[in-house]
Amino acid sequence: MEPPEPGTWSPLGELELRGAGGEPVDLRRCLASHGVAMLPPNQIDEQGLRLTTTLALGEGRARTVSLIGGAGRAELWLAGGPLGEDEAGRLRSGVRHMLALDQDLSAFYRLAARDPQLSWCCAGAGRMLRSASVFEDVVKTICTTNCSWSATVRMVSALVGELGAPDGLGRHAFPEAEGLAGAGEDFYRGVARAGYRGAYLRAISRAVVAGELDLEGLADPSLDDDGVRDRLLALPGVGPYAAAHIMQTSLGRCRHPVLDSWTRPTYARLCGHRATDRGILRRFRRYRDFQGLAFWLFLTRDWVEE
DNA sequence: CGTCCAGGTCTAC
DNA sequence: GGTAGACCTGGACGC
DSSP: OOOSSSSSEEEEEEEEOBOTTSOBOOHHHHHTSOGGGGSTTOEEOTTSOEEEEEEEEETTEEEEEEEEEOSSEEEEEEESSOOOHHHHHHHHHHHHHHHTTTOOOHHHHHHHTTOTTTGGGGGTOOOOOOOSSHHHHHHHHHTTTTSOHHHHHHHHHHHHHHHSOBOSSSOBOOOOHHHHHHSOHHIIIIISOOTTHHHHHHHHHHHHHTTSOOSGGGGOTTSOHHHHHHHHHTSTTOOHHHHHHHHHHTSOOOSSOOOSTTHHHHHHHHHTSOOOHHHHHHHHGGGGGGHHHHHHHHHHGGGSOO
C-alpha cells in the first residue's frame, strides 16, 4: 500500500467492503449518501472515494485516519505517530461503525431488484454514512434545521474547531458531550451563532453528561421504531424531520420517508408531476422496513455518476 | 433597507 | 389533535 500523500501516514489495515449479509458496498455512494456526512470532522475528496476524519480517543486526545476506497475493499491509514494496538483497533472499529458495515441491506436489494426505477441500487447503494456516535448525529441534525447549509457548516465547524479534541496535526474530533455542555452561552451565541439552537444543544449535552440521557442506547436493535422515535421527539430541538433523519442515517431505521422542504419538491420534479405525501408513501409502501431508504435513493440517484 | 426563507420546532390556543 | 406565530441567523432577493 502507498501512503495517501507525503507525510507521516502509517497503515491501519484493510476493510472488506461488504455488508452483514454479504451484499456489496459502494463506498462512493456511502460517502455521498447525505449532506451531514460531509460536515466536519469529516472530509471527502473530490473523487468521493476517500474519507478523512478525526476520531476522539478519550482524555482529550484524538487521531486522524483516512479511508481510501478500492474495488470491494478499502485501505485505512493513520496520520501522525504510531499508536498502540488497542487504540488502533478502536479507530478501525470506529470507521467500520461509520460505514455501517454491520447493517444488512440484502433484504432491501431483493425488493429493489424488482423495481426498474431502483434496481441500480443493488450494486451497493443505500448505506448511510454515520457519525462516530449517535450524539454527534443528533447535534449535527439539529444544526441543519431551519437554516441555510452555510449556517449548518458554520455551527458544526465551530463546535469541532473550538471544542473538539485536537489530533496534534491541526485537526479536531467532534466534541464529547462534556465539551458541548461546558461551553457557555457566549460561545453558542457569539462563536457558533447557533441562535435558539444553542439552548437545545446545551440541554441535550448536559443530560448526557448527567447520565439522564442515553443516546447511544438508541442503537439497540431490540427497541422498536416507535419507541426510538418517541425518545428522539422528546429531545429539545428534535421534531418529526430531525427524528426521521437521525433514524435513517445514524440508526439504520429507514422505514419512514423523510418528508421535508427539499424531498417533497425533488420527488415531484423527478416524477414530472405533483405528488402528495400519501402518494409518496403509497409508491414506496412495498419496501416495508426500507421505505424511507428507497425514497431517499430515488431522490439522490444523480448525486453520484453511474 | 425590508421581506422572505432555508432539508423545522416549540408554545399556545 | 390540529394549526398559527415566534424564533436565531444570514444570504438572496425586490423595492
